[in-house]
Amino acid sequence: MTTDTTAIGRARDFEELWTNPRGLRKLFTAVQHKDVGIRYMVTAFVFFLVGGVQALFMRVQLARPDNDFLGPETYNELFTMHGSTMMFLFAVPFLEGLANYLLPLMIGARDLPFPRANAFNYWCYLIGGIILYSSYLFALVPDTGWFAYVPLSRDFTDHAMDFWLTGLTLAEISAVGAAIELAVAILVMRAPGMSLNRMPIFAWTMLAVAFMIIVAFIPLIVASTLLELDRTVGTAFFDDSIGGNPLLWQHLFWIFGHPEVYVMFLPGAAIISHVVPAHSQQKLAAYPLVVIALASTAVMSLGLWVHHMYTVGLPSITMSFFTAASMSITLASGLQVFAWIVTLWLGKPRFTVPMLYALGFIVTFVAGGITGVMVASTAFDQQVHDTYFVVAHFHYVLIGGMLFPIFAGLHHWWGMLTGRRYSERAGVVAFWLIFVGFHTTFFPMHLTGLWGMPRRVFTYPTGLGIDTVNLLSTVGAFVIAAGVVVLTVNLAHSAFRGRPAVDDPWQGDSLEWTTSSPPPSENWPAVPIVASRTPAWDEEDDDPRYDRVRTVFDHGPTAVRATPLTTPIAADPDAAVHLPGPTFWPIVPPVGLGLVAAALLTEWYILAAVGLAMALVGFGGWAWSNESGERRHLHPESAAEFEFERSGPHAIGWWGATFTAATLVVGVSTLAFSALYLQVNAPVWPFEETVGRPLLFGGIALLLILATAASWWGRTSSRGSGQKHRHLLSIAVAGAAGAAALALVVVAWTTSGLDPADDAYQSSAWVLLAAQTVLAVVGLSATGLVLLGRLRHERHSRAAILSEYAALLWGAVAVCWVITWVTTDLLPLAVI
Amino acid sequence: MDRLERDRSAEEAPEELAGGNGEGDRSDGTLVPLLTFLVPIVAWLVSLAGSYAVQDFTCSAASSVGHPQPVAGLTVVLIALNAAMLAVCVISAAVGAVLLRRGRASSGFRLRVFLLVVGFASSLFFAFGVVLIGANPLIYGACQ
Numbered sequence: 001m002t003t004d005t006t007a008i009g010r011a012r013d014f015e016e017l018w019t020n021p022r023g024l025r026k027l028f029t030a031v032q033h034k035d036v037g038i039r040y041m042v043t044a045f046v047f048f049l050v051g052g053v054q055a056l057f058m059r060v061q062l063a064r065p066d067n068d069f070l071g072p073e074t075y076n077e078l079f080t081m082h083g084s085t086m087m088f089l090f091a092v093p094f095l096e097g098l099a100n101y102l103l104p105l106m107i108g109a110r111d112l113p114f115p116r117a118n119a120f121n122y123w124c125y126l127i128g129g130i131i132l133y134s135s136y137l138f139a140l141v142p143d144t145g146w147f148a149y150v151p152l153s154r155d156f157t158d159h160a161m162d163f164w165l166t167g168l169t170l171a172e173i174s175a176v177g178a179a180i181e182l183a184v185a186i187l188v189m190r191a192p193g194m195s196l197n198r199m200p201i202f203a204w205t206m207l208a209v210a211f212m213i214i215v216a217f218i219p220l221i222v223a224s225t226l227l228e229l230d231r232t233v234g235t236a237f238f239d240d241s242i243g244g245n246p247l248l249w250q251h252l253f254w255i256f257g258h259p260e261v262y263v264m265f266l267p268g269a270a271i272i273s274h275v276v277p278a279h280s281q282q283k284l285a286a287y288p289l290v291v292i293a294l295a296s297t298a299v300m301s302l303g304l305w306v307h308h309m310y311t312v313g314l315p316s317i318t319m320s321f322f323t324a325a326s327m328s329i330t331l332a333s334g335l336q337v338f339a340w341i342v343t344l345w346l347g348k349p350r351f352t353v354p355m356l357y358a359l360g361f362i363v364t365f366v367a368g369g370i371t372g373v374m375v376a377s378t379a380f381d382q383q384v385h386d387t388y389f390v391v392a393h394f395h396y397v398l399i400g401g402m403l404f405p406i407f408a409g410l411h412h413w414w415g416m417l418t419g420r421r422y423s424e425r426a427g428v429v430a431f432w433l434i435f436v437g438f439h440t441t442f443f444p445m446h447l448t449g450l451w452g453m454p455r456r457v458f459t460y461p462t463g464l465g466i467d468t469v470n471l472l473s474t475v476g477a478f479v480i481a482a483g484v485v486v487l488t489v490n491l492a493h494s495a496f497r498g499r500p501a502v503d504d505p506w507q508g509d510s511l512e513w514t515t516s517s518p519p520p521s522e523n524w525p526a527v528p529i530v531a532s533r534t535p536a537w538d539e540e541d542d543d544p545r546y547d548r549v550r551t552v553f554d555h556g557p558t559a560v561r562a563t564p565l566t567t568p569i570a571a572d573p574d575a576a577v578h579l580p581g582p583t584f585w586p587i588v589p590p591v592g593l594g595l596v597a598a599a600l601l602t603e604w605y606i607l608a609a610v611g612l613a614m615a616l617v618g619f620g621g622w623a624w625s626n627e628s629g630e631r632r633h634l635h636p637e638s639a640a641e642f643e644f645e646r647s648g649p650h651a652i653g654w655w656g657a658t659f660t661a662a663t664l665v666v667g668v669s670t671l672a673f674s675a676l677y678l679q680v681n682a683p684v685w686p687f688e689e690t691v692g693r694p695l696l697f698g699g700i701a702l703l704l705i706l707a708t709a710a711s712w713w714g715r716t717s718s719r720g721s722g723q724k725h726r727h728l729l730s731i732a733v734a735g736a737a738g739a740a741a742l743a744l745v746v747v748a749w750t751t752s753g754l755d756p757a758d759d760a761y762q763s764s765a766w767v768l769l770a771a772q773t774v775l776a777v778v779g780l781s782a783t784g785l786v787l788l789g790r791l792r793h794e795r796h797s798r799a800a801i802l803s804e805y806a807a808l809l810w811g812a813v814a815v816c817w818v819i820t821w822v823t824t825d826l827l828p829l830a831v832i
Numbered sequence: 833m834d835r836l837e838r839d840r841s842a843e844e845a846p847e848e849l850a851g852g853n854g855e856g857d858r859s860d861g862t863l864v865p866l867l868t869f870l871v872p873i874v875a876w877l878v879s880l881a882g883s884y885a886v887q888d889f890t891c892s893a894a895s896s897v898g899h900p901q902p903v904a905g906l907t908v909v910l911i912a913l914n915a916a917m918l919a920v921c922v923i924s925a926a927v928g929a930v931l932l933r934r935g936r937a938s939s940g941f942r943l944r945v946f947l948l949v950v951g952f953a954s955s956l957f958f959a960f961g962v963v964l965i966g967a968n969p970l971i972y973g974a975c976q
Contacts, residue, residue: 197946288946292954299873300961303880317972318888324964325880331957569862570943680893831893 011525013558018521021582029582031115032521033100036122038417040097043126044090049488050133051085054078056481059441063474065462075458076143080164081132083146087260088168089129091402095267096178098409099206101417103182105512105519106200108191108528110563111579113184113652116586116622121177123590128170131597135163145456147257150238150249154230159601162231165224166597170590172221175213176663183210184655188565191511192546192573193530200510200533201284204291205270208298209263214663215302216259222670223252229767234757237674243682243760247312248674254305262301264398265365266294268405269336272358275408276340278508279355282347283534286339293335300329310381319378326376333369337362352506353427357408360435361400368396371446386456389449395442407434407487414491415501416517422494426486433483440476444469509534527553527564530571549573552642564642565650575650576642578629585625588618623785627792645797647715647804657805661812664775668816671771672823675764679831686761691752691824696744701821703741704814707779710734711807714786715800723796730803731790734810735783742776749773761828768820772813779813782806865944868928868951872921872958879917879962883910883969891975906974914966921959928952 020030030036058078061070070078100118104111112118135141142164144153153161186207190199227249229235236244277284284290306314306322340362349355371393375381384390414422448469453460460466504513513536515524527549531541549564561579566572595611598604648654679685691697714730716723749769756766786806790799886909894901932948 195943197943288949289953292950292957295869295873295950296954296957299877303877306884315888315891316976317968317974318884320968320972321880321883321887321965324968325961328961328964331960569866676889680889681896683896683898831889 007555010558011555014522014525014555017558017561020521026582028587029584031119031580031583031586033104033112033115033118034519036115036118037097037099037101039122040093040100040125043122043129044094044097045488047085047089047129048094049484051082051090052481052484054082054085056477058082059474059477061458062460062470064471065460065464065467067459070458072458073143076145076456077141079456080142080145084132084142084164084168086398087146088171089125089132091264091398092175092260093125093171094406095209095264095402096175096182098271098406098413099182099202099267100178102413102512103185103203103206104189105416105515105523106510107186107189107194107203108511108524108530109185109189110523110527110561112181113189113577114181114656115580116583116626117177118181119586120590121174121181123587124170124177124593125174127590127594127597128167128172128174130167131170131594131601132163132167134598135160135167138163147253148227148249149253150227150230150246153249154227154238154246162228162601165228165231166601169221169224170593170597172217172224176217176221179210179213179217180656180659180663182206183214183659184652186210187568187655188649188652189563189577190566190571191528191530192549192564192566192571193541193543194511194566194571196569196571198530198533198535198571201273201287201290201294202267202270202510205266205273205294208294209266212259212263212298212301214659215666216256216263218663218666219252219670220256222667222674223249223256226252226674226767229756229763235763235767236757236760237678237763239760242758243678243685243687244763245678245681245760247309247681248677250309250312251305251677252670252674254308255302258305258308259301261394261397262297265401266297268361268402269294269333271405271409271412272340272361273336274508274510275354275358275405275412276343277347277534278412278506278510279352279358280344280347280349281507282343283509284339285342285346286335287533289335290339293332293339296332297329300325300332304329307376307381310378311385316378323376323378327373330369330373330376337366337369352411353422353424353431354408354412354506356428356431356435357404357411360431361404361408364396364400364404364435364438368393368400372397384449386454387449388445388453388455391455392442392445392449395445399438399442407431410491412506413512414494415503415505416512416519418495418498419501419518420494420496420498421501421505422490422498426490430483430487430490433486434480435483437476437479437481437483440479441473442476444472444476448473504536507536509537511535522561525555526550546573548642552576562644565646565652568649573642575646576644577652578644580626580629583622583625585618585622588621589615592616592618619781623788627788627798630789630793630798645801647801651801653801653805654808657808661808664778664809664812665815665819668768668771668775668819671764671768672819675761675768675823676827676831678760678764679827682760685831686828687759688761690761690828691748691754691765693748693752694825696748697821697825700741700744700748701814701817703737703744704776704779704810704817706737707734707741707783708807708810708814710737711783711786711803711810714803715807724790727786727790727796727799727803731783731787734806735780735787738776738780738783738810742773742780745769745772745776765824768823772817772820775813775816779806779810782809861941862944862947864927865931865947865951868924868931869947869954871924872951872955875917875920875924876958876961879914879965882913882917883965886910886913887974894975901975903974907969910969910974911966914962914969918959918962918966921955921962925952925955925959928955 020026020032026035057070058075061067061075100112140158140160140163142160144157144161148161148164186203226235226237230238236242238244238246238249240246273284273290303325304322306319307326310319375384375390375393411422411427414420448466451466453466501517503517511528511530514528528535529541529546529549532538553564561581562576563579564573565575565577567574592611592615595614596608599608599611710730710733714727716726749766754762754766756763783806786799786802789802793799887906890906891901928948928951932945932952
């Protein structure tokens, strides 16, 4: 009786702990993965509908020759906004939203590791999108294509491109943040027992995608910043008269752009790897080969960017390296296709709506893949480059490889997302409209392109033999639109009025189907233990190794929201993490940053000061509330069983700091690569002389090393009485060394006689030093957080782990400084 | 190991790869298997990025200042670089194959076996990728 009463009380306390606010307050304060995921998906879907309408306008214009429905300027704006919207505001954010929602459910976690940062990322994305679309209010709509090639985007446009650059940079920052979030979750928040060989394909994929985003999206952020500086400050990165090079933009853009295609395709393929087994009642065939395929695809996608540049005059041997890489990646994609076919062959396929989209995906993606092999060949690509053949190819890959899987996934997980059932009949009708409409639209474009019609032209003269195929494409586009309307109405209607869904309508194999649909706030009252790759089809593991987890995380803990942490390879439970509740702080800094962007675009600089102040207050309040939360949760009952403040790779903070450090190094390395690229293509480098201040630069290096070492020294947390003093001393030394380094970097930046508008060398050195100034501020902020942690808590462990994270960041700042110094002073001497 | 044991471990292998229930999914001894997975990836990246950067940057730098392009030297460097990366992939595959035989023989440790299978197969795959890249300097001259 007493035991029962205790259990009931514990369950009630636990439920109360995980209760969230409702209504408008929930919209602005909820930070849980499901809420943020839904926000991402709804926002991205709205952008998708807007981008689709833009496509319809373009198709109406191209329906017949010499049409004057749209003028050339409007057409340019439409294809720019259509491409930018679909690539930056729909595809990646929607997949990140889906991953936000599903990933914790698939890996058995109660939330993502940094829920507030996750909400921050969403608001950055939304504000980035609003900035881009606010260009319509000012009649300054970007019109240089979604790839924004220079010199078009540099010299021949008004403020329109500034909207594009600032809006999309915010959206890309959000994507990088989300990538770090997902990667850390997959590495250390998997359910006990979910070792790497049992990880769902979606988790493997998102881990690979996170790696790709961190490596590939940073170059676009850097490139956008350089282009904005060229446009506003007058730097010379893309000005070939003073050492710049327009091709640098193409390199940086496609270093991002090609992996971006796989960032969209791989999650799409992963969705299919879940839909096909569930709807065939058959385990996914060749799981290890699928893992190899997606890992290989992720790696190889980083080495294909030059195949977008076969017509810019590169040496044959350079192009041949990238042709070889492009051919290799087709094998990896082929492996996955065969795995799905074998799964279908061995199973008992049910032709449900998700399965129809999955089959539509396989057919369409294989066709797009074959034309991909064709354009990977230099000789063929040079013939069809910038024709409608390429438009057909990439729509087959993107709509086939990403949109069909998204629709498959939406129908597959709809019950889980909403708890409602949609109309099967309307779902089937929508599928056939979209499938037939798609092939009617885009298959003729292969012919339009082969017959010579170039891309990005607003009209064409009659008599070229391309009238009928263009009309056919337009008819197909409206059939797709009809399908999307049916799909949208069906899903929207079912979300509000649909019949209740059962928990597991498809008898799915993966872990998310073991909880209710929709899942409760905490996902699982008792954290699941995983014993196989298909946990929903197999018994839970009763291994006594997991008894502690069962005890602590069955309707517990009741004092704090928490989930267990596990080891990255074998998923053995070894720590736990607090999860925050609702808070409004994550929305404040993005609004501030949005105001800064608006101020720069409108040249109303007082607003920039307000925005900056708002962002700083937001970050400060966030940090303060974070430490307050940690202060309240001093002794949760689970702390005796699972340590909440472990150091090293046992902590989410360590992984977060490591990934953040990696993004800083990738960013500065991209700047160094850009400078080296300009150097080897310039007849003279440097144009006058190098910065050449070895004493100053050496001093900065020593100070940064000192800040790193002091922070590292402060990471210990023994129980001795001198521990607090040790922390304070390490903070004082790191803070002083960091502040001195910052001051000297500013001195180097402002007193080295660098004029960024003079030539490309000075632009490079000036920007590198400016970037280093920002990095030093990042390091100092980290030390500030250690101080806050030390002053707010009596216990030593909090300050110790914060000090460790600060050491990682200071280490990255020091590495970046070495790269900067080598680029400004050593490379000009070492390379001709 | 006698023949009977060998046959039994071969029968168990598909179940091991299927990640089924049972004892033995531990992280012990997973470092080398993990390396057989990661090292070929790095080798392929070095092969492609190195071939591109060494060739393109050297040729561009030489031509931009009017120096003669070091074609012969570059060709040797490219071939040597890719031969070395190919060797890394082959060694990784060999290590994976040897450990895989031992891993299967010892039964259990499905995680380790999984990593070895993935490492072995990806080593072969990336070795093929390096061959495709490394063959080019034999066909085209550097800076062409």
